[in-house]
Amino acid sequence: MNRITAICRNFLWGASSDYKNPPNISWGICCMPKDEGGLGIKEAKTWNKALLGKYVWWLANKKDHLWVRWVNHVYMKNSPWTDYKAPSDCSWSWKKIVFIMSLFKQAYVNHHWLNSSHEYTVKAGYDWLRGSHPKVTWYHVFWNRLNLPKSSFICWEYMHKRLPTRDRLLRMGCPIDPVCSTCCQADETHSHLVCECPYAIECFRILHCRLHVNFRVQDLISWFSTVRRISKFQKRFIGACHVALIYWIWRVRNEAKMNAVLRRPEVLVLQVIHDLKARVLTLNSAPFVPRDYAWLQNV
Ligand SMILES: [Zn+2]
Numbered sequence: 001m002n003r004i005t006a007i008c009r010n011f012l013w014g015a016s017s018d019y020k021n022p023p024n025i026s027w028g029i030c031c032m033p034k035d036e037g038g039l040g041i042k043e044a045k046t047w048n049k050a051l052l053g054k055y056v057w058w059l060a061n062k063k064d065h066l067w068v069r070w071v072n073h074v075y076m077k078n079s080p081w082t083d084y085k086a087p088s089d090c091s092w093s094w095k096k097i098v099f100i101m102s103l104f105k106q107a108y109v110n111h112h113w114l115n116s117s118h119e120y121t122v123k124a125g126y127d128w129l130r131g132s133h134p135k136v137t138w139y140h141v142f143w144n145r146l147n148l149p150k151s152s153f154i155c156w157e158y159m160h161k162r163l164p165t166r167d168r169l170l171r172m173g174c175p176i177d178p179v180c181s182t183c184c185q186a187d188e189t190h191s192h193l194v195c196e197c198p199y200a201i202e203c204f205r206i207l208h209c210r211l212h213v214n215f216r217v218q219d220l221i222s223w224f225s226t227v228r229r230i231s232k233f234q235k236r237f238i239g240a241c242h243v244a245l246i247y248w249i250w251r252v253r254n255e256a257k258m259n260a261v262l263r264r265p266e267v268l269v270l271q272v273i274h275d276l277k278a279r280v281l282t283l284n285s286a287p288f289v290p291r292d293y294a295w296l297q298n299v
Helices: 002-014 044-060 066-076 092-110 122-130 149-159 166-171 190-196 198-211 217-226 232-259 265-283 290-298
Strands: none
Touching: 002 044, 044 066, 044 092, 044 122, 092 122, 149 232, 190 198, 190 217, 190 232, 198 232, 198 265, 217 232, 232 265, 232 290
């Protein structure tokens, strides 16, 4: 199970099953649901326990199943499953199932799962084992269907403040110039890169002119959750433009660092809008309402 986890983690951060790059974000966070700040990857060990929870459900409900009859005959001998202890000379696999039994006892007994009319599902078991966590406010903006996955991924790292910005690289001990390679005016941090860098400010100013909106980029999340005067499609498109632009600001920063070239902000914004329009037309299987279509033509 550890090997499976390592392959998944290495593939996510290095596009290979072998370890190439240290992860920017812990595997625990990656395995959280997207609305709790993760990537929605299933954590293999917990998922395996939830799968084994199905056996416990069979035993607890005395299901008429060959395996249950066999376990009762060989091991449990009709003793209550909640008090059962595995004998020391039993098999490794039975000890594991008894361990899972003790794990799920709390859910079945204290949480009244057994009194419920619902059947056990692996998802319910997995969610219970994970526990509940607070939701993140930026989920709807950064995991919008209109976003390209690569843009969402960079923004996801940005929201966790885990992009390898110069201030982070310095803290990790890399001998590097702390000054922003895009503007060469201030130290590069996460907030500088997107909210304070003159280059990013100019990009968002041009974008906002094209989209006819007016708010600070650091207020994007609150704008997204409170704006009412525009349609759902327009709101999603505006959110997707911001996500794509944050991705491109990061790309431009890397190009400036590696190749000492800087794209003009107006060219970058036009490219972002053009690409997103093309994506919308590809994705949108349902016809536009005339108001949204006219709005998109004018962007
Ligand atoms: Zn800058």
